[in-house]
Amino acid sequence: MNIRCVLIDDEVNNLENLQYLLQQYCPGVEIAGSAGSAVEGIQLIKAVNPDLVLLDIQMPAKSGFDLLKSFDTVSFEVIFVTAYDQYGIQAIKFSALDYLLKPVDVDDLKQAIDKAKQRIALKQQNSNITNLIAYLQKPQQESPRIALPNLLQTHYVKVNEILHCEASDNYTHFFLKNGEKILVSRTLKEYAELLKPYGFQRTHQSHLVNMHYVKSLLKEDGGTLLLQDGTKIPISRQHLEAVKTSLSNTLNS
């Protein structure tokens, strides 16, 4: 089954380039059209109703995010394509969406297309984009929802409801305030970076802790964090200083 794809980028070069790469490396992708701006893109999407949109974020007048906001329901998959946009990428990661960096790596492109194909085949409603738009509309909010995807479903959890995370190979266990435990098929490292601005601190190579829920720092075993729910989290020697600093910052805030 072919998936129908639309390319949106303000640079003709990039459109040409993506077109070439898709044709060359991604069989089963039919390019239904391309647009040089967000406004043209909206019209194109409405006209061709694509399965997938490869969307540049930075465009004149309206950005790729603006394009998404103009749809009430997003019935298509999105892969973002960007040269350099830290804030945009943060937002995308928070919603567990896919993105490609320019210049586009062929393997990344193939992988992203494959995943999109799977989701399209499952005909899941794309809640991730809803989450992204929510994140973008309240960028300063203290506790955005983060998408926690696993094979079966995606949970959207408020950041301040996460107590701590524990790594298990390439998976991550999320322990929530309400006692729920969610297994996510991504590495702890990704979440450590993503959640750092929200008061999360790596205490150990396998542990990430929301410092707001720390009750005390115990001396046992060379340092252990006691959380408010009684959980004890080990602190490795290399993280001890950072944990102390983070703890005092959290207490002062």
Next chain:
Amino acid sequence: MMIFYRKYFIVCIIAFMGIIGPLKAQPAVSDSFGHYFLFNMITTDKRYMVREPVYLPISDTALNQVFDEMNPAHNSTLINIRPLSPVMLGVKLNPNLRHFYSTIAQSISQPYYTFLIQDSSDAILVAMGINLTNYRDFLYHVVENDSTELIPWSPIPKLEQSYGADKPYAFLGKFNAPGKQIMVEVYNTKNYSIREGVIFDWRNDLKPVLSQIIVELKGAYFNLAYPAINRGYASRFNRINGVPEDFRFPADSVRNITFQFKKQETLLHSVHLISQTKKGQDTLMLGFIDQHGYFVLDREYCRQPGRYELVFQRQQKYPSWEESQLLRIPFEVLPASARDISMKYVLLLAGIVLVVLFLLMLFFQRVNKRRVRRIAQQKESAQLKLKSVRSQLNPHFMFNALSSIQNLMNKQATDDANRYLNRFAILTRAALDNSEKDMISLEDEWRIVDNYLQMEQLRFGFSYTLYSDPALHPADIEVPPMLLQPLIENAVKHGVAGKKDRHITVQAKQSGHDLQLIVEDNGEGFDIAKNNTGFGLKLSQERIELLNELYPGKPFRLNIQSSGTGTIITITLNKWI
């Protein structure tokens, strides 16, 4: 009669009075004058071997002995007896007279000995050194109270031979002047250094005569006798002797008090201080009125509040404490006065204020230091942000450029890809080189801009003009590196990209002392109020704000004009040239 050592007069009086003289002729110890003539001699006592003056008493029935005493063969503890002067004055007073010793007066080189005669009796004066052979060489005179010359300088009045003398000597007279003082001086007209004198003092009142009391305070002094200036330390004075009757002063207000007396030669007065304080009663011998008539009472002796009395009396072997012979000057030391207390408080307060000021100074210094540090930190962070802004603008362009190269490769446009890659390398190198620089020359900046525009021209296909005012010397003018980069990128992406007949003009102009960098495009323009043209402009604004924080006088100004027919963005560098 005794030998009386005159040297160290005070000590002599105290220590030697009463010592039995070495002479056989001496009668039993008595402090009355006795039947003698007293001669001033200089001798050495074999026991001490110190040469010093003595009074040598010679019996008034064997006056000739005075010459025997001077004979080296004469057996005595005193050796080498010589008269004070060749005149050899001999004094005979009432044999029953007591307390006749007094001080020594000085006349240039000669000490004149003085005698107190308190019983109004006569004084007989002879000169054993003046005889038939030399009496014409001598003159004598008699002066009363150091003022009236009773007998002017005259020849020796007569020679006589009595009192057991075996040859004639000069008789200078029998004197009596109750209540007064008489000085007799004799000198050799051929040699003035041969002279001798004696002072008889018939005064009965031997108390010192007070002239004035000088009170010294910190930085001031005054005569106590003047109530207008004496700070109320005394108001009543004895009309006869001038002694203050209500002398009082606060403790520690006075540094010292000088009691000045009428200068006189014939008496020596000791000073005692009687104090009545909370420590009890005490009597201290403080010293003597000096030869000039002064006694200085130091405040050390009257620190304690209480009643005090200075007692002046004639120095003698046994202080008589006879009221008629004492001059008493009472005074009272009051507790430290209110003014002094307030003075103390003022000092204390001043001290506290000083300490507080000092602490405040420290505090402000600290605050200031902190402020300076904070400003430094702000500057530092501004620098850091500036760098990060720079690094933000570079990657954005870089990855887009790389993406373009990727496209050229995929399109098999090998020539273009090469050219593009080359330009990109030049730009990247410039960016790396300039990332550490605050300023680069306008020339270099223009080279980078040219390179960049060439690259973008390949991507978007527009025309451009890069222009520099001929009046400018681009090699000498410095500008912050890549200042125009985001604006030009803006013009390229938003102004002309993908459209036909689009043109970009970048120029540097001189306007007075200002440098203007202008980026102009003929695109569709944008609404400045909405300010949503995105990244590039925001970066430029941020960077200019940061530059203005770093450079004094905030020299950078960004001006945007945009309409349907194009956009002109001007960065003015104020007073830059």
